[in-house]
Amino acid sequence: MKLRNLFIAALIVAALLLPPLIITQADLGYRLPQTLLKGAKYQTGEVIVKYKPTRKQRLALKKKSKKAVKNTPDFKVIKLSAGESVRAALKKLRKKKTVEYAEPNYLRQITRQFKPNDPWFWPAQWGLYNHGQLVWGSYGVRDADTDLTEAWSIERGTKRRIIVAVIDTGIDTGHPDLVNKLWRNRKEIPHNNKDDDKNGYIDDFYGYNFAGISQNYLDSVYFLGKQVDDLTSTYAYQSITGTGGYLSQLSLRLAKTGRPSGDVRVALRSSLDGAELAAFTIKQWEIGDYSDESSVTTITKNFSSKVKLTDGQTYYLYLSTTAASDSNYYTIGFNSGEATEDTESSSKSFSTKLSDAATDPYVEGKFKYWEGTDWVEGEDLDMFFQTNHTSNPHDDNGHGTHVSGIVGAQTNNNIGVAGACPGARIMSIKAGSSTGIFQSTNVARAIYYAIKNKASIINLSLGGSGQTATERRAIKAAIDAGILVVAAAGNSGDSTIYYPCGYDGVLGVGATTNTDEIASFSTHNSVVDVSAPGRAIISTTPTYNVSFNIYNNYSLGYDFMDGTSMATPFVSGIGAVLKSRRPSLRGRKLGLAIQYISDDLGTKGRDDYYGFGRVNSYKAIRGDRGNPTTPVITSSTHPSQSKTYTKNTVTYNWSAKDRSGIAGYSYVFNQSAGTIPNKTIDARGTSRTFTGVANGRSYLHVRAVDSFGHWGKTSHRSVYIDAYKPRTSAPSASSARFNRQATLSYRVDDPYTSKALVIIKIKYGKSSFLKIFNLGYVPVNQLRGHSFKCDLPAGNYQFLVYATDKSGNKQYNVASNTLSVSW
Template sequence: MLGLSLLLAASAQAQSAYPPMKAAVQIKQDEPPRNWFNLDNAQDNVKGMSVERAYAELLKGKKGRTVIVAVIDSGVDIEHEDLQGHIWTNEDEIPGNGIDDDKNGYIDDVHGWNFIGGKNGENVHQDTYELTRLYAAYSKRFKDIDPATLKGKDKKDYDDYLKIKQAYKEAYAEAEEGYRRFMSIYEPFSEACKRLKKRLKVAELTPEVLNQLEEGELSEEKGVYLYITQIRGLSEEDLEEYKDYFESRVKYGYNADFDPRAIVGDNPEDINDRYYGNNDVKGPDATHGTHVAGIIAAVRGNGIGMDGVADNVLIMPVRVVPDGDERDKDVALGIRYAVDNGAHIINMSFGKAYSPHKEWVDEAIRYAESKGVLLVHAAGNDGKNTDVEPNFPSKFFGNERNEKQQAQAWLEVGASSWSNDTKQFVASFSNYGNKTVDVFAPGVAIYSTVPNNEYKSLQGTSMASPAAAGVAALIMSYYPELTAQQVKDIIMQSVVKYEGVEVNKPGSLDEMIPFDKLCISDGIVNAYKAIQLAEEMSRGKSKKKSKKKK
């Protein structure tokens, strides 16, 4: 990601090249230990969450209850070797009989539900961005209307349309330019790879293979290849992933004529039309959701892959996120599904800039809170201040950011890095906000599960959110008497604080900012300190109960 950003900057004037959280990519910069997010700063010299230390010193010999964590995401590969035994099962549903045994409206929802699939088993893969959908809807509504005749709400809506139209045109133009600039890099690199492979008669290029070329032979192609792979630290696989990303933005994300919703078969404008989708919880691309699930729940101590944060946990996959923007209706119903099926925690590693049916999501959040569920949300990857520029869904109810009208069992998470260098230990892509972001957690170079029993290092607030959710699951498992709000408070109060420490300002190449300007808690999530505080709070509750009995 960073390599490509520098590469694009070298080919033209600066332009942000960070893919959104739904397009997190493999890390190519210098990497820390693969399990760094579970390590301790004092013992291991990386800014991890002290998870291993918490298990070794505070939780050893203790038994916890099973905690269900719903992963509302792009899908989860429930067959992954490192998630076995940690996938939620609906015991009231008989697999494969085509009957809604538990009568919850979702047929054969054995391991969760897919709200962006059709009854025939087909799935939405790509979708548009919310900005595109708003532009398309407004354009259709006002196509043959004389603006001078509009009054009241229609006039206000038309004014909103003009703003949306301008934003859409600018975004589409930027996407086209980004794609053009990327292809100016991709095409010569791709051609160089083809020619080198043909000349050397190999399927894969390596430094050893390239050394077989005689001096001067295909020197230009070799130079292009080495510039991309050695200087910019990008592989052929990386370039293909970026090609998909840039191409998808133009072809699908900002294509006002594209609408795959017919696959689902519901009315996306009717929240009461809620029994749709299918039980394919993996979907066409479960990379993002599987990576998130592994951070929370990959089997600990099995000697393969990596260790998740929490040990006594089951993942409930709820698919609502396509390659594009998730829809408010799917998010709202996904939250309700998770709550109704027993989730204790809901992780949401997604976000967008517009929320036309925010009221539906707000009501679902209120419902989750009323049932004692903790919601953990990724702050976003735009390097922006969300105190000023919104990112949805959010903890604030309604359209005003009123501190008295917000979810109390909601944890908003920014991304930190492993480095002790203050210029690098906040993720440069992370959103931040002294009123909107609660904590930071590890979100750079996070090694975790991806489909087909594979593993990758990815980065994003998408990875920071499940890291924090995993710590919440630890607390809920070993201290079940604590409420969702108390768990959220414990995580915030037990952070490792960096008040007054000057750090790199996300979204900026060289500007520094006090860390306490980036989030409410002024710190990074720490499992060791959180367990200590949970123990204190739990003992306090026990003393109060015993006094009442006397």
Template structure:
């Protein structure tokens, strides 16, 4: 599911919620994810230090595909680092290069149709699955005769219903809470008579005609303004309201199904040629942010510095405001591979899967073409060894038994900037076998549509940090294979002799990173360059 940022949930208390906001109340240094701990006392990945080693070396630009909700290709900090299809003539309505996609200049959009119409909202996968299984199993009793295959489906359906019901309850509570808080803030803004960006603590203190609800909202706002602005707080509340409204109205609404807009035969997973060339789509916030982390034009005096300096971003729109569909993900991977991407970033995930086989086949195809896949671990503070976050690096059979593992795959969890017990982002998923590495994913400032910038949290931000590092390696070491790049990244992590807090079944517990990941550390660009030099030296 596409998450614009980590929605900072409130706990309901009376009419308005009590504060339950951010893990880190202070502010990290600018560009923190590129900084070095020894030099800057910040748990970045030492990108700037790595470039000192690379001075004078030549690099070959590498194509990185961003499979996401869309990218603003006109952004001031991205327009110079975009992949463009060299064989396609813009806007002539023809498939000039014969790849099956008309006018695919910057990439492709699998969430639209040839008329230019696009899907924005969609269901969660669990909603779609319940819509399929409910007519068959909604009235089944434990004593109803079923085949072995039907029994497995019925048990799965029952678990889906339990999960779905809890999500509906959460969505309704969140919708009521955030809408009510936004309503009170709107009233306060109107009464004060200023734009949100101009409202100060003094303005709130001088607002004497507040109702009881408004007083509660003011208390929350003032607490958040200790480390931010009223505008930032108000934007977070609006994001929260939008998130929960979308959950109730679209993501969890079994009566809502927008797939007819696209006009494909959804059940035909082999169908590949549908969509349109609108890679921005109706909501490009998440994908634009991800693209900037990877490739925001470095040292141009504007915006932010991405990780890689020799990279071309290919945008493949595949994630709606809801859960991505397996057919679209598989097609997006194949499109990226066939059009020259050497790294694919996938900052999305979901707890249920409809057609895992078609995604597995696409992952194997990418592996056969030496393409590295980088995937976000998820933002549920859960153990991916136990609770699945699809797609995964594991190939499975019809009984969901593991039958193989992708060697060209890196799963990424998120960390913060301080070396303390809160180093692991409070929302980050983890897993001793299933999460490979960690990377910065808290308060990451990056590009947003219309040449804007914004801080966001999530493993969605950590994944492009690693994809950017992979692009850095493949551009300066073009002979490295995808598997070798993965090995270098995992081998060169910064190990941390510090226990971190994770959420367990019985509350928080403290563990080392090597207990909750394969590599046991945070990616490090400087060490990766050193490791790559060592590997190439040994090959000679």
């Protein structure tokens, strides 16, 4: 089959960022934009709200384990009343003291692929092995690839099968090149409508679908309950295809002109003239007034009962009203199927014409309306609709299937294509609709799902303008959980920063061609960390019809696409190969190992086009061949190695550097000067406090190991502790005659000093001291005597010996003996 080169149904996302907004809660750690960001799109009819926990909730949370609540979404989606704008709702909510933050439900989209000028096919997975072959009219440059074939000679990702969560438009679970590569939730029994593993998701055997069955692009309206001459339009329906899950909720976009006398009834049927399986009614007063397309409000209702939709079977969402009028009627939001210009955006690339991308994105259903005497099919029309979440991550767009194949299509099976990581397990999490539009809430929910189900890598081949606290917090939770988050930089060809690529800790990916040049569409800016093959990339496509198969002439099963969306899964797949080889690499350290050992192209060092370079899996697998620097050791409590300290609790800090990141440290603390620690990681942190340190000179020996297992040289730092209290003794009594010489014998013992300050005091009975001799610093650990002219009257006296060593430690005991004086 000749593969053809046309691009996927591209979708526009926008969103109006909020009016001036400040969030002061410390846990957000940043300030949201204070001005309107032109062009950012959001879901109308609803807002995201995060409430501050009440005192009762805070007490309840304390009783739960942090692990149990940490990665659970805690935001709420509030549906707005008819006619209420998002802007007005946010202004009202932000004034409430109980609200931590409120923001629009921003929309995300897949990074669009680009159609080449000359669609030629030649066996050409040049991103894996570039031998100069001709691909889409362009000869490649040898070795302008990711060196995966070389890397596979060492590791194919089968040593440990790494889970890669692909958050996208879903996956073709029956694709012959993917069916054996899917992650499976073995604790879940499929299709029993139960949450068997108690993870909060019902029947999530292959992953999950947060977008439901949906077509959420709107560019036009149609009438319901309108009288035109002798024709009435009181009925309309949208057919949908079941995916095996349960339908319980539906969102539609409606508005009204005038005051229609009848309500709108929505029924689910398995045949057009069949009985209602479930239904709900939307009251006239619940629907806002129509002014233009932007006023068509999203209305979400629960069906009267939950209905299981058989996989592959057609169902009908049947809309009806009881009266028709030429001035009082409803409007239904839908996709016209025509090429229209998108609303203006901050990025020029998002204001180009949609071309075929807007044509009938939901191929698995049709919109029809009743025109008085017969049903009329709107060619390429689809009503705006969105169902509840479901378990089946069915790909009704195609983008997610293509991305998944690049990550880990089954390899060496005599069919199709090879994946970057042959051993990877693909966790498919559908967050994008048939139109390729992603709500930021669904992106966040998908990330939390990946965390909860222990993915090691998250692939985000999607993006849009505008930051959200909801997405940022979810991504931070993933990074904190040790997950590598990889995201597409965008296809604008300019320096616009898109999100989620722009969030801290995310590994941003640009796209290269088969000649190692940056693709003309690849976005270039400060958040591009690495680049990877992204032009003329062949991978898996759905084996059933979706929009871009029919209208963009992509082939069923396999075809080429362009975009940073295609470059991103190369990096995710390489990350899986590397982590399979070196499981200790987690999260950011895995990303550092990939980015710092890439092939530096373009301007020397990091630049905004290639990042740190085009990824090289073979170099990453082999490691950087360099050793970490010798650690620098400091002490805040004992800063000098030449001084003597009496405090025997010592705190050390140390640090080392390496291009691939430091995996940990091995250390020994003893009283031997030249110890070399073994090659076992004792600490991943860079600080340690030792208590009860022995007297004398002790040594801390530290060495570092990088992410590839290379050990550096040992650093040694000493500390001298003298907490020993001198022992005094007066071994013999002394006698003397009045006005004759007397000698007082004493001894001071201290193994940790050479001299001590000695004071001898003489007293008679309980009287005060009669004589005090300050002998200064004298040698210790020997018997000594102090002689003086005894001018004391005859009698029996007591002499006492005091000592203080050079560290300031006072005597452990006060030694004493007698002095007898005679006339």
